[in-house]
Amino acid sequence: MTSSLALKPNKVLFIATRQIGDVLVTTPLITKARELWPDAEFHFLGYRGKLDMLKGNPDITQTIETSDRPGFREYLRLFRRLFQRYDLAIVTQPSDRAYLYSLIAARKRVGVLGGHPQGLTELDKAKKSKSDKQNTWKKAICLHTVDIDYFAQHVITEKLRLLEAFYQDARDLFSKPISVSAPVGEAVTPSIACQLQSPYVVVHPGPLTAYKRWPLAYWQTLLTWITQQGCQIVLSASPAKQDLQLNNDILSLLDEETRKHVVNTAGLLTIPQAGALIRGAIAYVGVDTSITHLAAACNTPTVALFGPTPPTNFGPWPNGFVGNQPYQLRARSQTVGNVTILQGPGECVPCRKAGCEDRASSNSECLDHLEPSQVIEALQKTIAA
Template identity: 25%
Template sequence: MKRILIVKTTSMGDVIHALPVLNDIHVHNPTVQIDWMVEEPFADLVRGNRHVNEVVSVNVRQWRKLGIGHTWRQWKQLKAQLVDREYDAVIDLQGLLKSALLACAARGTRMGPGFSYAKEGVASLFYRKRAGWDPQAHAVERLRELAADLLNYRLTGKPVFYDIHPRKVLTAIPRGTEIWFLHATARDEKKWPLVKWRELAHRFSDLGYAVKLPWGSEAERLQAQRIADGIAHVEVLPGMPLGALRIRMEDAGLVIGVDTGITHLAAAHYLPMVALFFATPAWRFAPRFNPHAISLGDVGHEPAVGEVFEAATRLLRGNKL
């Protein structure tokens, strides 16, 4: 194969979980060119991977707001943009009717999850080749298995997201170092209570750490401000695009986050972290591939502040166990 198009447009966490597919394909075929179709807000996350040849950005969320007529015109423009490209494979890793229709804008053999694996079974009708995964596999491994089956190669090694390697030894993190609270999520059931974030912020502030609060929307900025209000050494970061945020986050010595896109981005950078899962299954989404991550909670079990603080303190001491 000479050229492949991956279709994985959203959401942020899902896009990050799919990034290891790029390295897997290049291990199997180092000369292949891979393009990636993705929603514009997440395009910088894909551009950060050296195996991407070209990013094809779309803005379906915005298209829909302007009606079906506008969406149809934008789809035709997308098709015209891709008309001169011949792909050996167009791989839909999303498994939605929306993503299957986007894949139809490109020329090439369409592939994707089978009927019982696709998020929307009807999407599988648009693929000429279908595959699946182990239903007990982690979200990252599901996508790796799907791509490997579709392109007929064997998986080797651990998932690789960017040109970043986990540090072999976790050393103590000195006071004054940044600790990021990844508090923001679009789903209310994933939110850790504000009072718990504030109590945790007080504890780290008293120890002399610099707590940083990123945000992505006005509602999230206001939430960050409520967490920081009146607590020393706690700062609400300025708004920034995801590409800049990804670089800025490298200054973090430790991150604590709920099941949200930025938490998965931090995990892909192998940052020391405490990940909180209580609305989604930890076995499927916890960052097990990050050797310096501790995951707490599970569906129906919301971690207590003391539990989170104790786990974070172990990481600050350089001792995960």
């Protein structure tokens, strides 16, 4: 593809109004935009409490936080703060609200457009038709748009393609090593630091939603094996009630000797502190969640347990990869750079549904059938490398 729009913006606004992982995967886009516009000032708009992944990012001059459900007064303050302050807005999520913010903030914009898997069911086709209609006005206000492809296009590629209109040859976007920028580390508290013993493995069992969980008994088997190799385990979790409970449930299954070698940091770490902790680990094991992406960005050997999510769309990016797609859609085990992705068996894998019952509280049989022996084998190779 060959195209180019002459644009030298003085101020650029990046918009990512979703979760912390969605913020992290914009960092290669920010880095590439800095190469295009070395003198521009970059600001970043996102939800309150979700921007820690940008801590210390040298390319971001200012972050702007907003509620995920702003009231009228907050909307008014944000309107006054944003109104036509930017030459370009880069919309990295397909939500209507993100596009409205871009319309208020900037003279020109590029953005991601939502979509749905094609050719699966009549319901999918109906959803896609509705999505296409919703996208009409977004296309009309943009210089350039990029369609989401949940199965074939990696999310990093999707974000980088927002800049392809500004290149003579869009293939140049992927001709050099591409890396995700982790936040600047922050020292963990002394009460945790004094418990750490090298070598240690960071383990993060809790996903945002239940259908991405791995069975409790499997964690018990894995953690027991890790301590038998002479490694300490550092259990990580967000402050969310269900994640704290999950870690406690796992600990309750461990025998006394194994528990002696486990440090539970659940709910005690900021994102920058988690990054610092992960950088010191010999390996990381986690489910499909934002901290697993952080581990990969920290260049720590990372073992990621994937169920319904297509790794071709949201697998943790292996830093330094050259090209636009690191992964296969389906493979029981695949290693690229510092990242190993494991998937359970089944022709339906990955389905991109919310578990087998397509709801947040569902289980996922593909994860139920992802045996501990497969994870142990992958971790053993990772530690030995």
